[in-house]
Amino acid sequence: MTRTSMQFPMNGEFVTNCWYVAAWDHELIDGRKLARTILEKPVLIYKGASGQYVALDDRCCHRAAPLSMGRIEGDDVRCMYHGMKFDPSGKCIQIPGQDRIPPKLGVRSYPVVERNHLVWIWMGDPALADPDLIVDYEPLGDPNWRGIPCYMHYDANWVLIVDNLSDFAHLAFVHTNTLGGSEEYAYTTKPVAIERLEDGFRVERWHMNADAPPFHKKVIADKTAKVDRRNIGRMVTPGIFFLETMFTPAGSGAETGKIVNARQYRNCQYMTPETRRSTHFFWNYLHDFDLDNPNIALSLRDSLIEGFNEDKAIIEAQQVILEADPEFNLLAIGADAALSHFRWLLNKMKDAERAGGTAPVQPTRSGERVPA
Amino acid sequence: MTRTSMQFPMNGEFVTNCWYVAAWDHELIDGRKLARTILEKPVLIYKGASGQYVALDDRCCHRAAPLSMGRIEGDDVRCMYHGMKFDPSGKCIQIPGQDRIPPKLGVRSYPVVERNHLVWIWMGDPALADPDLIVDYEPLGDPNWRGIPCYMHYDANWVLIVDNLSDFAHLAFVHTNTLGGSEEYAYTTKPVAIERLEDGFRVERWHMNADAPPFHKKVIADKTAKVDRRNIGRMVTPGIFFLETMFTPAGSGAETGKIVNARQYRNCQYMTPETRRSTHFFWNYLHDFDLDNPNIALSLRDSLIEGFNEDKAIIEAQQVILEADPEFNLLAIGADAALSHFRWLLNKMKDAERAGGTAPVQPTRSGERVPA
Amino acid sequence: MTRTSMQFPMNGEFVTNCWYVAAWDHELIDGRKLARTILEKPVLIYKGASGQYVALDDRCCHRAAPLSMGRIEGDDVRCMYHGMKFDPSGKCIQIPGQDRIPPKLGVRSYPVVERNHLVWIWMGDPALADPDLIVDYEPLGDPNWRGIPCYMHYDANWVLIVDNLSDFAHLAFVHTNTLGGSEEYAYTTKPVAIERLEDGFRVERWHMNADAPPFHKKVIADKTAKVDRRNIGRMVTPGIFFLETMFTPAGSGAETGKIVNARQYRNCQYMTPETRRSTHFFWNYLHDFDLDNPNIALSLRDSLIEGFNEDKAIIEAQQVILEADPEFNLLAIGADAALSHFRWLLNKMKDAERAGGTAPVQPTRSGERVPA
Structure with missing residues (x-):
């Protein structure tokens, strides 16, 4: 008769340095903006015009509006509150009415890879996100x-x-x-x-x-x-x-x-x-x-x-x-x-x-x- | 002008060493499994085939599945997740696929007594549960x-x-x-x-x-x-x-x-x-x-x-x-x-x-x- | 790139020493008892028979029943749980079955003023509630x-x-x-x-x-x-x-x-x-x-x-x-x-x-x- 503690994983800690399934690929056709919370982080996932998959924090760095209420433009997404635009890496590339964009301005992006109709995401340290680790x-x-x-x-x-x-x-x-x-x-x-x-x-x-x-x-x-x-x-x-x-x-x-x-x-x-x-x-x-x-x-x-x-x-x-x-x-x-x-x-x-x-x-x- | 504190009993403390009404007897006819929370404890109450009233923690000791989703067998109840069976005292009496049952394995049972159509339960120390204390x-x-x-x-x-x-x-x-x-x-x-x-x-x-x-x-x-x-x-x-x-x-x-x-x-x-x-x-x-x-x-x-x-x-x-x-x-x-x-x-x-x-x-x- | 803290005002602190709009005057016609929470305080607002606007804590000092479930009597309000009556200043003026009323017994009242169809309330220190501060x-x-x-x-x-x-x-x-x-x-x-x-x-x-x-x-x-x-x-x-x-x-x-x-x-x-x-x-x-x-x-x-x-x-x-x-x-x-x-x-x-x-x-x- 041994006791099994439920502490972790019930406490909101997660294993983060691994690939998780974020979506089926059919959930992202026709430029759909998929708002999905993963490991308690709201994420926006979409397939850009070039076919590239993109996963970004679903929260504009400016006033925290959800990017999933924004507009996909090519492979980029524009926040439809004050018009700031972000590229697939999360970098801010346009601020309406402002010429200079602070270089660090942006939102977090997550590595995301498609394999056999599954779209995988890496929520932990991106430096460790090796696609060969995906269990295809x-x-x-x-x-x-x-x-x-x-x-x-x-x-x-x-x-x-x-x-x-x-x-x-x-x-x-x-x-x-x-x-x-x-x-x-x-x-x-x-x-x-x-x-x-x-x-x-x-x-x-x-x-x-x-x-x-x-x-x-x-x-x-x-x-x-x-x-x-x-x-x-x-x-x-x-x-x-x-x-x-x-x-x-x-x-x-x-x-x-x-x-x-x-x-x-x-x-x-x-x-x-x-x-x-x-x-x-x-x-x-x-x-x-x-x-x-x-x-x-x-x-x-x-x-x-x-x-x-x-x-x-x-x-x-x-x-x-x-x-x-x-x-x-x-x-x-x-x-x-x-x-x-x-x-x-x-x-x-x-x-x-x-x-x-x-x-x-x-x-x-x-x-x-x-x-x- | 005196002040009445609401501390106890609003804080989740309860008097436990006394009889509380758990149910009317008609709520337990035809082998009904009554899941009722009493003093913040989920309890399963039923009337066994012999007519005996039974009250058990509504939580299997194994994986915490509710026993009220289980099956009454005679006076016993079987958890319908992995099949463990408990007698009216809460003792585990069968584990499918396992011969030896650890003697302490089981769930808590509560003293329960019927008097003039009311089913009374004692949530505190069972050693003190004297049926003569029931206010009939x-x-x-x-x-x-x-x-x-x-x-x-x-x-x-x-x-x-x-x-x-x-x-x-x-x-x-x-x-x-x-x-x-x-x-x-x-x-x-x-x-x-x-x-x-x-x-x-x-x-x-x-x-x-x-x-x-x-x-x-x-x-x-x-x-x-x-x-x-x-x-x-x-x-x-x-x-x-x-x-x-x-x-x-x-x-x-x-x-x-x-x-x-x-x-x-x-x-x-x-x-x-x-x-x-x-x-x-x-x-x-x-x-x-x-x-x-x-x-x-x-x-x-x-x-x-x-x-x-x-x-x-x-x-x-x-x-x-x-x-x-x-x-x-x-x-x-x-x-x-x-x-x-x-x-x-x-x-x-x-x-x-x-x-x-x-x-x-x-x-x-x-x-x-x-x-x- | 500066950071704007959301601490105050998201934390439940409020500026209290100022006038806030509590209602449109049309919300209080025909003796309506308006129960409205303002700065996290439940308030009862009504227009008495004399035309006076009244704002009181929406909580009887006796057993915390909501005064908005009570009855307006002239400019006063009676709690319809045990019948205590309060005047526009919040003072208790009747306790059924009891002759002496402790002088401090009562509920909090709030300064309230109508200006051009808006009913303004002052939730802070009433000594500072100068109607000339209302931004008409x-x-x-x-x-x-x-x-x-x-x-x-x-x-x-x-x-x-x-x-x-x-x-x-x-x-x-x-x-x-x-x-x-x-x-x-x-x-x-x-x-x-x-x-x-x-x-x-x-x-x-x-x-x-x-x-x-x-x-x-x-x-x-x-x-x-x-x-x-x-x-x-x-x-x-x-x-x-x-x-x-x-x-x-x-x-x-x-x-x-x-x-x-x-x-x-x-x-x-x-x-x-x-x-x-x-x-x-x-x-x-x-x-x-x-x-x-x-x-x-x-x-x-x-x-x-x-x-x-x-x-x-x-x-x-x-x-x-x-x-x-x-x-x-x-x-x-x-x-x-x-x-x-x-x-x-x-x-x-x-x-x-x-x-x-x-x-x-x-x-x-x-x-x-x-x-x-």
């Missing part, structure tokens, strides 16, 4: 995979969502009728051991000779055939989760490597703190079969939204309870190994930042592949 | 009295409601058109002296040869006949009020003990702090005549709701005003004797608790009967 | 001027509205389609120098041979003729703004003093802090032509509301941004001369109050006329 997810750009990019808003600290994803045990109690999970199985089976990694963890779980779970049943022809199911979960600090799911006909021997007639899914999820008590949640649930049938992706999207809403109800209730009594100590059980390891890594990242470390605290993925 | 109210279980159990929620500290009930003077100004009260009478009459008791106070007031008040008029045949009215109010610390009301034909000599053709009412009211700024208010207004006519009770209920809403408007306005300026000192007048005595008793109870006293601070009712 | 505005009572008295509520600190009015530069970016203003003009013209005064500032701006701005076009017959426009702005501490606007036919020589065929407007605006984050805003936009056509005033009112709402959107956004990060330092530009001077005066007024000065801090207008 190839299926998002691969024509052999189809899915719908989705967004959901949580009124909860992001780590409560990480916690949720860190434990398959909740499937049996929260998602029986949606994403699947069996109470009987939960009572009689030990939790699968996780692989502790230096940037997160990995867990692989087989479920043999079972009914197809509801979300899968909806998109396949033979709804009664038993299936073998393999799930590989991969969590990456500070807020990325990949889930690789494969269904094969029961008894066809997939567990020995003989994979035939498989139906596969690739799921990526990104948790970006909005504030200490709210989170941006980006995700896509991709499939590799019947690619010409658009209803597959729509059905999966709807199933996942239904399932995530089941999580959301509990997670937002946790947030209310934990905020009401910040001194409350959570008690860990055996199934919390993944969660504990992940929090330990988070604390290590945060400690490194506090110590003023100059090296990026997000480790490079040496020799290790993200599942794809 | 027999008319609630007596077939000679009829009424409808009611609940109202106040956005105000509970003591502001106690204050309201402590002073008949407000009847003339707040309730002229509902519960009755005469301005003329208020200007020309001295407040009735209260009897200071060791657990509250008692006040008896006669009003001779008057019109029947509106709520009474609605349920009697002869609406013009003058009446003599006797009110006996009885306040019991920390938040119970009984009101015994009798109407007799004017001049029939009830004040000499010759009671004929009386119409009587019995009213009980219970104030249970939800938070420092909100209160659960339970009440029933019982009558002893025309028992086969269900409209009497309905009419009385509606009249009382109308009257209580007149109080609620003022009391909730007081709360807003007092919160805006916590340093404000209220100035007492002569009519505040009951209120002052009651606050003095409350402070004594609270001081006794602070001193770590082990004896129940709620005095037994030695030789003294609650009016019934 | 004669056009409000002059039959040669017509307009509609208006009220608007801002969810923003009052000084952000002062800031807005202190800079004509924002017209070009915020009000192009309503009150008028040209971006081209803003880019090519230096800001007009202000005249620094001991109680505010004055600024005069000519705009020659221009299109009539939208609000003016709507109320004149010849909508295409070019006009010469003169604006004289006059700001008076702590929260009064006057704007005198004149349109003459382009080239008719108004700038040399030869004024013919002029259309004139007189605009007064009053900012009264409600709280540190909200403001009462009173205004009237008067005209001196076509006085028998009531639609002129209505059209001007609607144009101004449209324009003020453009300001309101930005100003309330500023408030949110500044509250989220109170440490943020605004950076001044050349156009901020008026704003900086005004804040310097405000700080001087506030410093004088803090030092306990007994002389009124609002300077008399020695030899200097408010524009009328």
Whole structure:
């Protein structure tokens, strides 16, 4: 019975020297000015006329008016209160009625990079913002995979969502009728051991000779055939989760490597703190079969939204309870190994930042592949 | 001109070593999981399959999910996040996928007892929770009295409601058109002296040869006949009020003990702090005549709701005003004797608790009967 | 590049020894009890039966019930909780059921004076409340001027509205389609120098041979003729703004003093802090032509509301941004001369109050006329 402190990350401290997902690229088409708070900083994000992505403090340095109420001019933005204009680096390049512009006048800009439809932002020290540190997810750009990019808003600290994803045990109690999970199985089976990694963890779980779970049943022809199911979960600090799911006909021997007639899914999820008590949640649930049938992706999207809403109800209730009594100590059980390891890594990242470390605290993925 | 501090009880401190009303029993039928905050603690209350009442912290000890989103199983409850199961004492009796359960794992349980349709809870030291200390109210279980159990929620500290009930003077100004009260009478009459008791106070007031008040008029045949009215109010610390009301034909000599053709009412009211700024208010207004006519009770209920809403408007306005300026000192007048005595008793109870006293601070009712 | 601290006035401190507009007189007809918070104090304002204006703390000294839920009796007000009665000086003059009234029992009263339809209140030391210090505005009572008295509520600190009015530069970016203003003009013209005064500032701006701005076009017959426009702005501490606007036919020589065929407007605006984050805003936009056509005033009112709402959107956004990060330092530009001077005066007024000065801090207008 160990106690898990909720101090960090519930207190408004964040890991900053890392890439976070700021938006899907489709949120920025047609010159849209996206006002989005990230790590408690209001940010304006837009795609300039040249195609360049720009992220600036959403607060004019002059009188604090929001630049998101301004006007995009080429790659620049003009504050529509007193007309000051800023370039993509945040530098002020025009003051109406004034010739001289103080050289330091401007707003903060944030490194921002697009990769496979995701727009990533670096909120910490810009000198450390190496695009090679972005954890790219190839299926998002691969024509052999189809899915719908989705967004959901949580009124909860992001780590409560990480916690949720860190434990398959909740499937049996929260998602029986949606994403699947069996109470009987939960009572009689030990939790699968996780692989502790230096940037997160990995867990692989087989479920043999079972009914197809509801979300899968909806998109396949033979709804009664038993299936073998393999799930590989991969969590990456500070807020990325990949889930690789494969269904094969029961008894066809997939567990020995003989994979035939498989139906596969690739799921990526990104948790970006909005504030200490709210989170941006980006995700896509991709499939590799019947690619010409658009209803597959729509059905999966709807199933996942239904399932995530089941999580959301509990997670937002946790947030209310934990905020009401910040001194409350959570008690860990055996199934919390993944969660504990992940929090330990988070604390290590945060400690490194506090110590003023100059090296990026997000480790490079040496020799290790993200599942794809 | 004395000053009455609002420090305690507006500051979130509460008398805890006493019984509070948590619910009417009808709120817990059919296995309903009642989530109710009491003294700023979220509590789950339910009636188990065996008929046993159970009150537990509404917060799983594992990840703080609310147990009220869980599932009742017999007399136990299962958290529907990761499946942990708790018995009525709060002890954890099952962890899916884990054989050994740490002996101390569990949630706090609260003593809970039903008496004449009221479910009472003890939020303080459970070792002191003696059911004999419950201030039972027999008319609630007596077939000679009829009424409808009611609940109202106040956005105000509970003591502001106690204050309201402590002073008949407000009847003339707040309730002229509902519960009755005469301005003329208020200007020309001295407040009735209260009897200071060791657990509250008692006040008896006669009003001779008057019109029947509106709520009474609605349920009697002869609406013009003058009446003599006797009110006996009885306040019991920390938040119970009984009101015994009798109407007799004017001049029939009830004040000499010759009671004929009386119409009587019995009213009980219970104030249970939800938070420092909100209160659960339970009440029933019982009558002893025309028992086969269900409209009497309905009419009385509606009249009382109308009257209580007149109080609620003022009391909730007081709360807003007092919160805006916590340093404000209220100035007492002569009519505040009951209120002052009651606050003095409350402070004594609270001081006794602070001193770590082990004896129940709620005095037994030695030789003294609650009016019934 | 200087830094302007937002400490005072965003912190809930206010200049108190001065007259603020509390209401338009039409808000108090028919014995209306106006409950209005001014400088974070809840105040009840009413016009007694004798015609006397009264302003009292909106909080009974007994149990803190709001007097605005009470009843006006002549020039007095009775609290309708326990019936205590107060005269216009705030003194308690009746306690039902009690003969002796403690001489100091009462509520605070505030000096209140009506001038040309505006009801002014003095929230500071009443000994300093000299009615001669009221900055009267004669056009409000002059039959040669017509307009509609208006009220608007801002969810923003009052000084952000002062800031807005202190800079004509924002017209070009915020009000192009309503009150008028040209971006081209803003880019090519230096800001007009202000005249620094001991109680505010004055600024005069000519705009020659221009299109009539939208609000003016709507109320004149010849909508295409070019006009010469003169604006004289006059700001008076702590929260009064006057704007005198004149349109003459382009080239008719108004700038040399030869004024013919002029259309004139007189605009007064009053900012009264409600709280540190909200403001009462009173205004009237008067005209001196076509006085028998009531639609002129209505059209001007609607144009101004449209324009003020453009300001309101930005100003309330500023408030949110500044509250989220109170440490943020605004950076001044050349156009901020008026704003900086005004804040310097405000700080001087506030410093004088803090030092306990007994002389009124609002300077008399020695030899200097408010524009009328």
